[in-house]
Amino acid sequence: MQQYTINKHIRDLQKISHTHIIDFRNHLLDKKLSNKSVNNIISTLNKIFETAQNEKFIQNNPCSKIKKLPLDRKKMKFWRQEELKKFLTIKSFLKTFYALAFFTGMRCGEMLALQWKDIDRILMEIDVRKSATYLKKEFIVTLPKTKNSIRRISINRKLFSLLDYWREKQEDLFKKLNILHSDESYIFQYKDTPSSKDIFSRKIKYFCKNSDLEPIRLHDFRHSQVALLIDQGEDYATIKERLGHGSVKTTIDVYGHLYPNKQKEMTDKLDDLF
Numbered sequence: 001m002q003q004y005t006i007n008k009h010i011r012d013l014q015k016i017s018h019t020h021i022i023d024f025r026n027h028l029l030d031k032k033l034s035n036k037s038v039n040n041i042i043s044t045l046n047k048i049f050e051t052a053q054n055e056k057f058i059q060n061n062p063c064s065k066i067k068k069l070p071l072d073r074k075k076m077k078f079w080r081q082e083e084l085k086k087f088l089t090i091k092s093f094l095k096t097f098y099a100l101a102f103f104t105g106m107r108c109g110e111m112l113a114l115q116w117k118d119i120d121r122i123l124m125e126i127d128v129r130k131s132a133t134y135l136k137k138e139f140i141v142t143l144p145k146t147k148n149s150i151r152r153i154s155i156n157r158k159l160f161s162l163l164d165y166w167r168e169k170q171e172d173l174f175k176k177l178n179i180l181h182s183d184e185s186y187i188f189q190y191k192d193t194p195s196s197k198d199i200f201s202r203k204i205k206y207f208c209k210n211s212d213l214e215p216i217r218l219h220d221f222r223h224s225q226v227a228l229l230i231d232q233g234e235d236y237a238t239i240k241e242r243l244g245h246g247s248v249k250t251t252i253d254v255y256g257h258l259y260p261n262k263q264k265e266m267t268d269k270l271d272d273l274f
Helices: 002-015 017-031 035-054 081-087 095-105 108-112 155-178 197-208 219-230 236-243 250-257 262-273
Strands: 125-128 129-133 139-142 151-154
Touching: 017 035, 081 095, 081 250, 095 108, 095 219, 108 129, 108 197, 151 236, 155 236, 219 236, 219 250, 236 250
Parallel strands: none
Antiparallel strands: 125 151, 129 139
């Protein structure tokens, strides 16, 4: 019975053609899925058919020549350093969180999972090896987004001092709450349970409402770090390593438009020939 079922489904796979995949993709688009979601689904199908082809179950992969749909990229928002300075006049432990987000480009989940033991005080580096979120009101710690997200991030002295200052405050706070404080404590915990993303997202608008700053999303702090690095002349490879991207291509695809126009620099040099 099992062999019959396997053979039956393999024969079904053999019947699927390039046209069927295109029709299926159009069906997904009709359901109002985003181009990014559709690309991800087709990419998963491609891996399935690729495996079947490698195992000699099928001769051709019907997904092999399917081109990715173009992504409609919204204008990327980010703050420059002077805007961050205005924002960081806030007197709160949140200042440490936002400063770390801006100057490291870490994802929110990675920051929520940070424990004091993850900071190397000698090398002044942060060891990123996990990510956290709340699922059905339960604090869940998992591996980061991808294997490339596991990385070490260097931090500057002022940021290191800010973290030290918050640690002292957190220790006092934990004493009042009768919570044991140690290297195992989550860095951005401020009550009897670990923090969630919500407060950090909401407070951005709250702190901006009495200023001329345009609020950005929490994830835009990651974009802001990249914009700062580009402005300082850092190359793609350095930024890729800091953000934990899988390849330089990913970094270029997402942030390439932030780099100065090299063609303009080139044509300006041609003026010297006249």
